[in-house]
Amino acid sequence: MYDFPSYSILAALLAVIVLTYLRILRGISYTGGVPRVGPDGVLGYFLTALHYTFDAETIILKGRADFGNKPFVIPTLSGPVFLLGPEYLGVVRSSSDDVFNEPVAVSEDLQLPFTMDVHQMENPYQASVLRTDVNRAIPAFIPEILEESTLAMNETLCSSSGDNSVTLPVFDTMTHLIARISNRVIFGIELCRNPHFLHAIVRFAETITLIAPFIRWSPRIIQSPVYITLSSLLGGKKEPLSFIVPYLKKLKKELKSKAQDEPLIAEFLVRAAPPDESIGGIAMRLMNINFGSIHTSSIFITQALFELAQLPQQEIDDIREEVKAALESEGGWTKTALLKFKKIDSALREVGRVYGLMHFALPRVSMRGHDLPDGKRIPPGHRVAIDMKAVHFNPEIYIDPNRCDLFRFSKLRELEGNDSKYGFATVDSHYLPFGAGRHACAGRFFAAMELKIMLAHILLKYDLSFPPGISHRPANMQFNGAIIPDTKAQMVFTVRV
Numbered sequence: 289m290y291d292f293p294s295y296s297i298l299a300a301l302l303a304v305i306v307l308t309y310l311r312i313l314r315g316i317s318y319t320g321g322v323p324r325v326g327p328d329g330v331l332g333y334f335l336t337a338l339h340y341t342f343d344a345e346t347i348i349l350k351g352r353a354d355f356g357n358k359p360f361v362i363p364t365l366s367g368p369v370f371l372l373g374p375e376y377l378g379v380v381r382s383s384s385d386d387v388f389n390e391p392v393a394v395s396e397d398l399q400l401p402f403t404m405d406v407h408q409m410e411n412p413y414q415a416s417v418l419r420t421d422v423n424r425a426i427p428a429f430i431p432e433i434l435e436e437s438t439l440a441m442n443e444t445l446c447s448s449s450g451d452n453s454v455t456l457p458v459f460d461t462m463t464h465l466i467a468r469i470s471n472r473v474i475f476g477i478e479l480c481r482n483p484h485f486l487h488a489i490v491r492f493a494e495t496i497t498l499i500a501p502f503i504r505w506s507p508r509i510i511q512s513p514v515y516i517t518l519s520s521l522l523g524g525k526k527e528p529l530s531f532i533v534p535y536l537k538k539l540k541k542e543l544k545s546k547a548q549d550e551p552l553i554a555e556f557l558v559r560a561a562p563p564d565e566s567i568g569g570i571a572m573r574l575m576n577i578n579f580g581s582i583h584t585s586s587i588f589i590t591q592a593l594f595e596l597a598q599l600p601q602q603e604i605d606d607i608r609e610e611v612k613a614a615l616e617s618e619g620g621w622t623k624t625a626l627l628k629f630k631k632i633d634s635a636l637r638e639v640g641r642v643y644g645l646m647h648f649a650l651p652r653v654s655m656r657g658h659d660l661p662d663g664k665r666i667p668p669g670h671r672v673a674i675d676m677k678a679v680h681f682n683p684e685i686y687i688d689p690n691r692c693d694l695f696r697f698s699k700l701r702e703l704e705g706n707d708s709k710y711g712f713a714t715v716d717s718h719y720l721p722f723g724a725g726r727h728a729c730a731g732r733f734f735a736a737m738e739l740k741i742m743l744a745h746i747l748l749k750y751d752l753s754f755p756p757g758i759s760h761r762p763a764n765m766q767f768n769g770a771i772i773p774d775t776k777a778q779m780v781f782t783v784r785v
């Protein structure tokens with residue numbers, strides 16, 4: 289007699305191993321000639337892929353050391369990735385989705401069929417709305433973002449016990465602030481100040497990048513249970529949807545009679561929706577916008593604060609003076625005043641250059657296959673990406689590239705003819721944190737506006753430092769190619785008198 293439950297668990301485990309093996313076999317059996325990082329064979333692939341999952345930087349540096357600037361294959365648990373050097377940027381950037389496809393890559397990376405829905409990538413009008421209505425509304429958003437930043441920071445960064453200092457975990461604090469402040473103009477005052485909604489939307493946005501890889505690594509037949517289990521533990525779409533769907537039903541009714549007094553991103557999306565779009569479909573696009581905003585901006589502001597806390601006092605005072613002068617000359621917080629915050633803008637751009645979100649840029653799926661100049665071939669259906677560090681740390685472009693110099697770009701902008709170059713949201717061939725080409729980040733001008741207001745407000749109102757005994761910025765963490773600031777690290781915010 290055998291013990292039935294343990295026998296079936298064993299059988300299930302065996303099936304998972306066989307199916308996973310079959311899935312990565314495609315990567316192992318590739319014979320197109322592009323060399324692979326790490327030892328040969330199945331075990332070599334698997335061990336390198338595991339190493340990549342927790343330390344992508346070392347694997348990419350090894351590939352570059354072994355193969356120079358030539359394309360090479362990185363084994364990952366989701367399949368092989370063809371990492372291309374800067375000279376391939378032009379071809380990937382300018383290719384249509386028929387050649388190098390972005391929506392398919394996003395859908396795979398975020399596992400959209402499970403974590404959100406799949407049909408939003410068939411007609412991604414949320415990106416067009418961001419590029420048109422939302423960008424045009426930025427000047428109108430500024431007073432609201434400022435008001436929400438001031439209120440939220442007064443509540444969060446000021447001690448309730450009367451002390452003038454608080455010590456807080458930076459990443460978590462900034463994530464909640466970004467969620468509240470962004471949602472002031474996505475859904476309006478009521479939802480953005482609802483702590484239950486904020487909790488649900490932060491959990492959703494912050495755990496997608498954790499849940500999605502596990503779904504992707506799982507054999508197809510168990511992907512659904514993997515999503516259900518992980519989302520019930522970590523937070524999925526169900527809870528935020530329970531706030532957004534009723535909100536949208538009400539908004540739709542109200543919009544029939546009149547426009548909102550304040551512009552809202554939710555309103556733009558409702559108006560842009562095709563007639564057959566369901567409320568659930570619009571809600572999911574707004575969740576995608578929330579993900580795009582919360583996940584990325586919280587990382588950028590945390591990295592910026594870690595770097596700012598290390599600056600000499602004089603340099604912090606110089607930033608404050610520049611902000612004050614801009615506000616004075618423009619009569620307050622306007623779009624033109626924000627353009628004059630060049631030191632803060634430069635700090636954000638430098639954080640993007642040195643850290644960014646990922647070790648690579650422009651992840652795409654090769655649809656037709658691609659012949660490389662040396663006769664080697666990337667087969668159809670395989671993943672390509674641009675080696676972002678090779679671009680951002682190129683000593684011919686960036687002097688002393690390994691140094692994080694927050695004023696690198698503001699100094700460059702002082703040179704004649706450079707004033708309109710090197711803005712935080714300006715994408716060019718040497719700067720890829722927002723991607724490039726037709727799919728370059730649709731929310732980057734919104735992100736720049738929000739981050740500049742938040743950082744300027746923090747610097748004017750608070751002194752920043754690390755807790756006693758800590759003099760250096762905390763080291764980053766890595767997961768599956770992503771660069772994540774230490775999520776436990778704390779900083780001291782002291783109200784300036």
Ligand code: HEM
Nearest residue numbers: 415580581584585650721722723724727728729730731735
């Ligand atoms: C510092 C903040 C941000 C960073 C670093 C960032 C980065 C990126 C990157 C790397 C891409 C992919 C581009 C490509 O593959 O070529 C992207 C796309 C996108 N981002 Fe952002 N993002 C940020 C903020 C935002 C915000 C605030 C929103 C929404 C309000 C947003 C919405 C989007 C959308 C909708 C796309 C897809 C564009 C398309 O496929 O056409 N992002 N972003």
